[in-house]
Amino acid sequence: MTTTVSNLESEGLPDPTGHPDEMDRGKVEGKSPTRLAIERFRKDRLSMVSFIIVALYILGGILAPFLVKFGLLDPTSYHQDLLNEFTLPEGPLGGISWKHPLGVEPGTGRDVMSRVWLGTTLSLTIALIASLLAMAIGTVLGIIAGFTGGLTDGVIGRLIDLTLSFPSTLMLLALSAPMYALLTKNFHVPEGDLAWATYVVVFLAIFGWPPIARLIRGQVLSIREREFVHAATLFGASRFRMYFKEILPNLWAPLLVSFTLLLPAYISAEAALSYLGVSIKPPTPTLGNVLRDSLNYAEFDFVYFFSPAFAIALIVVCFNLLGDGLRDALDPKSNR
Amino acid sequence: MTFEEYVPGAADDHEPATMADMLTVAGNAAAVAPVGAAPILEVDKLRMYFPVKSPGLLRRTVGHVQAVDGVSFQVVEGGSLGLVGESGCGKSTTGRLITRLYTPTSGAIRFQGEDIAHAKARQLKPLRRDIQMIFQDPYTSLNPRHTVGAIIGAPLAIHKILPKKQILPRVQELLEIVGLNPEHYNRYPHEFSGGQRQRIGIARSLTLQPKLLVADEPVSALDVSIQAQVVNLLQDIQREFGVAFLFIAHDLAVVRHFCPEVAVMYLGKIVEIGDRDSIYNNAHHPYTQALLSAVPDVRQAATGGRRERIRLEGDVPSPIDPPSGCRFRTRCPIAQEICARHEPPLLQIGQRHKVACHFPGRLGEAPREPLTSGLLGVDREGRPDPGASPSTDLVEQPGFADTWFDLDKKTIGRV
Ligand SMILES: Nc1ncnc2c1ncn2[C@@H]1O[C@H](COP(=O)(O)OP(=O)(O)OP(=O)(O)O)[C@@H](O)[C@H]1O
Ligand code: SF4
Ligand SMILES: [Mg+2]
Numbered sequence A: 001m002t003t004t005v006s007n008l009e010s011e012g013l014p015d016p017t018g019h020p021d022e023m024d025r026g027k028v029e030g031k032s033p034t035r036l037a038i039e040r041f042r043k044d045r046l047s048m049v050s051f052i053i054v055a056l057y058i059l060g061g062i063l064a065p066f067l068v069k070f071g072l073l074d075p076t077s078y079h080q081d082l083l084n085e086f087t088l089p090e091g092p093l094g095g096i097s098w099k100h101p102l103g104v105e106p107g108t109g110r111d112v113m114s115r116v117w118l119g120t121t122l123s124l125t126i127a128l129i130a131s132l133l134a135m136a137i138g139t140v141l142g143i144i145a146g147f148t149g150g151l152t153d154g155v156i157g158r159l160i161d162l163t164l165s166f167p168s169t170l171m172l173l174a175l176s177a178p179m180y181a182l183l184t185k186n187f188h189v190p191e192g193d194l195a196w197a198t199y200v201v202v203f204l205a206i207f208g209w210p211p212i213a214r215l216i217r218g219q220v221l222s223i224r225e226r227e228f229v230h231a232a233t234l235f236g237a238s239r240f241r242m243y244f245k246e247i248l249p250n251l252w253a254p255l256l257v258s259f260t261l262l263l264p265a266y267i268s269a270e271a272a273l274s275y276l277g278v279s280i281k282p283p284t285p286t287l288g289n290v291l292r293d294s295l296n297y298a299e300f301d302f303v304y305f306f307s308p309a310f311a312i313a314l315i316v317v318c319f320n321l322l323g324d325g326l327r328d329a330l331d332p333k334s335n336r
Numbered sequence B: 001m002t003f004e005e006y007v008p009g010a011a012d013d014h015e016p017a018t019m020a021d022m023l024t025v026a027g028n029a030a031a032v033a034p035v036g037a038a039p040i041l042e043v044d045k046l047r048m049y050f051p052v053k054s055p056g057l058l059r060r061t062v063g064h065v066q067a068v069d070g071v072s073f074q075v076v077e078g079g080s081l082g083l084v085g086e087s088g089c090g091k092s093t094t095g096r097l098i099t100r101l102y103t104p105t106s107g108a109i110r111f112q113g114e115d116i117a118h119a120k121a122r123q124l125k126p127l128r129r130d131i132q133m134i135f136q137d138p139y140t141s142l143n144p145r146h147t148v149g150a151i152i153g154a155p156l157a158i159h160k161i162l163p164k165k166q167i168l169p170r171v172q173e174l175l176e177i178v179g180l181n182p183e184h185y186n187r188y189p190h191e192f193s194g195g196q197r198q199r200i201g202i203a204r205s206l207t208l209q210p211k212l213l214v215a216d217e218p219v220s221a222l223d224v225s226i227q228a229q230v231v232n233l234l235q236d237i238q239r240e241f242g243v244a245f246l247f248i249a250h251d252l253a254v255v256r257h258f259c260p261e262v263a264v265m266y267l268g269k270i271v272e273i274g275d276r277d278s279i280y281n282n283a284h285h286p287y288t289q290a291l292l293s294a295v296p297d298v299r300q301a302a303t304g305g306r307r308e309r310i311r312l313e314g315d316v317p318s319p320i321d322p323p324s325g326c327r328f329r330t331r332c333p334i335a336q337e338i339c340a341r342h343e344p345p346l347l348q349i350g351q352r353h354k355v356a357c358h359f360p361g362r363l364g365e366a367p368r369e370p371l372t373s374g375l376l377g378v379d380r381e382g383r384p385d386p387g388a389s390p391s392t393d394l395v396e397q398p399g400f401a402d403t404w405f406d407l408d409k410k411t412i413g414r415v
Helices: A007-012 A020-028 A033-043 A045-069 A112-148 A150-165 A168-185 A193-223 A227-234 A239-276 A287-297 A302-330 B019-025 B091-098 B121-128 B148-158 B164-177 B182-186 B194-206 B224-241 B252-258 B276-281 B286-292 B296-302 B337-341
Strands: B039-053 B061-076 B080-084 B106-111 B131-134 B212-216 B244-249 B261-266 B269-275 B347-350 B353-355 B403-406 B411-414
Touching: A033 A045, A033 A302, A045 A112, A045 A302, A112 A150, A112 A193, A112 A239, A112 A287, A112 A302, A150 A193, A168 A193, A193 A239, A227 A239, A227 B131, A239 A287, A239 A302, A287 A302, B039 B091, B039 B244, B061 B080, B061 B091, B061 B244, B061 B269, B080 B091, B080 B252, B091 B212, B091 B244, B121 B131, B131 B194, B148 B164, B148 B182, B148 B194, B164 B182, B164 B194, B194 B224, B224 B244, B224 B252, B244 B252, B252 B261, B252 B276, B252 B286, B261 B276, B261 B286, B269 B276, B269 B286, B276 B286
Parallel strands: B080 B244, B080 B261, B131 B212, B212 B244, B347 B403
Antiparallel strands: B039 B061, B039 B106, B261 B269, B269 B353, B347 B353, B403 B411
16 A cells, blocks of 8 residues: 555644544544553553463463474483482482473483473463364354344254253263274374374364353344444445454454453363373373373372472463453453 | 525624524525425335344244334435434334335335335345435444444445445545545544544445435434534535435434425324425424424424423333324323324325324414314214214325315315
């Protein structure tokens, strides 16, 4: 675009056509809702701290595979030489040293920090993909239900009820073997970690979308009464345009909030599933299967015992605080 | 006030006090009806009943909101009709029926002779170019997530009227027409004031070059000082582009300059309709007279020298369960027995003047006897009169007939 005039430039110029009294008023009202939300968020200390920790986790998660590649993290090498005759780490605090800041694993001598760090990457990735999928399904169905109403709304409503009434955890356990077989044989997903990850992601998404759909449906019910939606109908907007160009951009605030609340729920869920043995299997580390192993050493090696549990708790709590902070900042009326 | 009566400079002596004053200050003469123009829109016995559902699983229909109940009127090409009434009387619903945001329960909407009341989505698409709407609330009528350029340009892109490259110049042209800086196309709605947003909405409604604009209280959300500017803009647009207007308002002051013809609605029905002179100087319905008494500079003429405002007792009844007979009777100062028994037909009492009342008359001059009893075949209390036979040609029509019943001369009037 060649004729773009930045806001800063044109702000200072006298307005040739505008009406002076209206122009002044325009400036007073000029702060966008987004700006105001960011300002409110910045003032909230706890949310800012959570935001920074979450950001560090994500950065660390992205870096981990590269650190493994360059040999800075090593989650698989055994260090039997660092273990004593009871196969517990030698030295105090689980064998903490410069090379192994969180000590080594009892029994194998693998580096604890490497395992927790890489485990975080894998767990975050699974939770992230699953929540994006659940958000996508929930958002599309929620918009359609809320906007169309009538029979479609009824059908989607019943589908939500049905999904919520399934005993999902039991089904997850019961279906793990046949679904794993189906994925690897019929869908040609490579056996092992990838197939397990796919199973968990799909399962979490399929049982996770209903609350999102409900929330979005409620929001759309109020948005569709706004006059800009009528205006869009009048200039002949297609269904697709209505859903994704007119309505969706007005949903990003509730979507962002539910995303930051769904993600930690999925991190915990994935950990629980690894613990139950239906997610990625050892020796590949995930937060869940590192945790499962560490729980055996409550008495003998508390650094090892605490490391994965703390890693999970911190990210879950911070994501939840971040979600709450975002909700308060974006919708000041909803102060609980 | 006509253009001749406007004295330049006279208005500078004092602060503009009313809508009418401000409109004259800005130099716009009152609009006159195009002579002999054909109707572009004919609305015939239009009804909109919204079902009221019971709560719970079964959601049975337990009643209907009779939002619009048998409304008929005409808008001529390039003309403008004002639709006036209190909140909740069904004005917006009427507007949304005409723009086919809603599908009417019954009745006809003839646009350029073609009935569009039950047209399907595909048939509506070409029609959307011809009938557009200006909305009441400038804060919800623009999508807050789109730039002004995207908002105004969207209709062009959707109807593929212009190639992509020519959309921006057209958007800028439209911004200029409505009095905004054409360089502001990439700003967001929140960067503008209420009046400027309404101008953006007006620009959007003009993009498809419509033949009919439904303006749903286009200025009632704005400051009084800005109202006049926006009404003037609409008047310029009408003059320049020859667009016909259905101008919805909740008081008679706003439409006075704009609309050569005005319809007054009460609880889903038109109670009085006529040209400017019939409504503002010769109102025959007690409800119109009450509305007029709230307009400062016509109060004196309309209330026969009395200066006080006519205050209506009580609230507007619910449109779910409207009063029997005349819907205005619960608040009417001159209601009598017949009013509860029979609904008054909309009678033509002048060349361009119809009124729906059993006792039509200028303020303080209402007749003693119901004028409609003979037509309805009832006695003065509204009981069936064995001696009289009801008239068969009480069918309401959208336009005006060539003959009417002249109340003053008690004769049949002719063109
Ligand atoms: N979608 C709907 N469903 C049910 N009832 C409705 C609906 N839209 C309007 N109504 C009812 O119909 C009646 C007329 O409403 P409408 O919005 O047409 O009034 P209005 O004259 O435009 O009033 P206002 O001046 O407040 O805009 C009201 O009683 C309203 O509650
Ligand atoms: S018909 Fe009766 S109640 Fe209705 S306006 Fe006329 S006098 Fe009043
Ligand atoms: Mg309205």
